Amino acid sequence: GFxxxxxxxxxxxxxxxxRRDVLAELAWLAPLLAVFxxxxxxxxxxxxxxxxxxxxxxxxQLRAARDxxxxxxxxx
Numbered sequence: 470g471f472x473x474x475x476x477x478x479x480x481x482x483x484x485x486x487x488r489r490d491v492l493a494e495l496a497w498l499a500p501l502l503a504v505f506x507x508x509x510x511x512x513x514x515x516x517x518x519x520x521x522x523x524x525x526x527x528x529x530q531l532r533a534a535r536d537x538x539x540x541x542x543x544x545x
Contacts, residue, residue: 470517471524473531474542475502477510484511495534501527505544514542 475491478484484504491513492499501515515531518524521541528539 470519470544471521472514472516472518472542472544473524473528473539475513475515475531475537475539477512479510481506481511484513487513491531491535491537495531514544517544 476484476487478487481504488502488504491502498515503514503516505512505514515527516524518527521543524541528541531537531539
């Protein structure tokens with residue numbers, strides 16, 4: 470599926486702190502947020518989205534709301 474990556478952190482506590490910060494302002498993301506450990510990083514991502522376009526729209530909302538460098542990724 471398609472996900473929006475919000476950040477990648479070397480430490481889990483960094484990813485969890487970002488998750489709390491995002492949820493404090495964007496509660497609608499709560500059911501979509503997850504932290505994945507991948508290649509030594511803890512990746513904070515929102516999803517899954519049904520299509521790349523849905524994920525792109527969500528990334529745009531995040532960029533507008535929090536000035537985040539959110540990017541669309543595909544997880545298999």
